[in-house]
Amino acid sequence: xxxxxxxxxxxxxxxxxxxxxxxxxxxxxxxxxxxxxxxxxxxxxxxxxxxxxxxxxxxxxxxxxxxxxxxxxxxxxxxxxxxxxxxxxxxxxxxxxxxxxxxxxxxxxxxxxxxxxxxxxxxxxxxxxxxxxxxxxxxxxxxxxxxxxxxxxxxxxxxxxxxxxxxxxxxxxxxxxxxxxxxxxxxxxxxxxxxxxxxxxxxxxxxxxxxxxxxxxxxxxxxxxxxxxxxxxxxxxxxxxxxxxxxxxxxxxxxxxxxxxxxxxxx
Numbered sequence: 705x706x707x708x709x710x711x712x713x714x715x716x717x718x719x720x721x722x723x724x725x726x727x728x729x730x731x732x733x734x735x736x737x738x739x740x741x742x743x744x745x746x747x748x749x750x751x752x753x754x755x756x757x758x759x760x761x762x763x764x765x766x767x768x769x770x771x772x773x774x775x776x777x778x779x780x781x782x783x784x785x786x787x788x789x790x791x792x793x794x795x796x797x798x799x800x801x802x803x804x805x806x807x808x809x810x811x812x813x814x815x816x817x818x819x820x821x822x823x824x825x826x827x828x829x830x831x832x833x834x835x836x837x838x839x840x841x842x843x844x845x846x847x848x849x850x851x852x853x854x855x856x857x858x859x860x861x862x863x864x865x866x867x868x869x870x871x872x873x874x875x876x877x878x879x880x881x882x883x884x885x886x887x888x889x890x891x892x893x894x895x896x897x898x899x900x901x902x903x904x905x906x907x908x909x910x911x912x913x914x915x916x917x918x919x920x921x922x923x924x925x926x927x928x929x930x931x932x933x934x935x936x937x938x939x940x941x942x943x944x945x946x947x948x949x950x951x952x953x954x955x956x957x958x959x960x961x962x963x964x965x966x967x968x969x970x971x
Contacts, residue, residue, distance in 0.1 A: 730794035734801045737787030741805055744780035752776060752812065763916035764886035771882075773815035785809055800857065800865035807853035811872060814846040819883050823890030832890060843880060850876055863944045867951040870940055874933035874955060878962070881926035884919045927962065934959035 745752035756772040764770065784805070791802035820839050823832040850872075857869040892911035898904045934955045941952035 730791040730798035730802070733787050733791045734794075734798050734805070737784045737791075737802070737805060740780050740784035740787065741808065744776040744784060745774065746777070747774055750808075751815065753815065761889040761912060762886060763889065763919055770886045771879075772818060773812065775816065776812060781809070781812075797862065797864065800860055800862040803853070803857050803860075804865045804868055807850060807857065807869070807872070810846070810850040810853055811876065814843070814850050814876065815879065817843045817846055819887050821888070823888070825893045826891045829893065843883070847876055847880060861944070863946050864949065864951070867937060867941045867944065867946055867949065867955075870933065870937035871951045871954050871958075874930050874937055874958065877926045877930035877933060878958065881923040881930060884923035884926070887916075887919055889915055931959060931962050934962070 742748065742750065747754060752774045753771040754774055756770040758770070762770075788802040788805045791798050792806070793799065794802065817839065820832075820835040823836060825832055854869040854873050854876075858866045858873070860866055889912045892908050892915075894904075895907065898907055937955035938947070938952055938959065941947045941949060941955070946952060
């Protein structure tokens with residue numbers, strides 16, 4: 705009898721929980737999801753990024769700090785995404801917010817794809833070139849997935865979340881450009897015939913300059929897309945009457961930073 709009573713009690717508790725979940729509004733579900741998503745980051749910040757350790761030799765722009773994505777706590781992140789999935793069909797801000805945070809998961813996957821470490825063109829040339837090619841391919845695929853999700857949200861023209869999506873689109877391009885332009889310099893190849901330390905040092909210097917210039921050439925179109933996306937974000941915010949919002953401000957601030965860095969590079 706006692707076991708049966710316990711089973712009945714457990715069943716009632718499960719039923720009550722299921723009923724409460726069924727009665728929960730989409731907006732409340734999204735709010736719970738956002739709290740879980742933010743708490744899934746050990747750093748308690750939206751993008752879950754921290755300053756990256758400075759490489760011994762790296763490309764980059766003076767004053768620009770490289771960043772590194774920190775993995776989220778899987779249980780909390782998955783629970784948050786389930787809540788967002790349950791609100792995708794909702795109309796209005798709740799559905800738009802759910803779509804935005806579903807896309808945030810794809811953004812996080814993109815950010816986690818870090819530039820390969822310890823490339824070595826001296827003793828591991830073939831392996832290093834393959835690692836670099838895999839990075840570019842994987843990063844580009846993750847970029848495309850996240851872009852598609854944010855672009856779908858832009859099409860909804862929600863005054864808040866469409867601007868948030870535009871800001872993220874710009875940040876996707878911006879981060880990819882930064883990852884390339886600020887990459888660590890690999891150990892250079894060792895051509896035969898360099899007899900003196902001075903000759904080897906000069907070759908290493910020229911190699912570093914050429915390598916960084918080649919990466920900047922790859923980063924330049926991405927940076928141009930980021931700049932254009934920030935400008936479109938600001939213009940769309942004005943059109944929707946939300947130019948004083950936090951996402952519009954983010955776009956203006958990041959656009960200004962890009963222009964300052966461009967000035968430093970040109971000088």
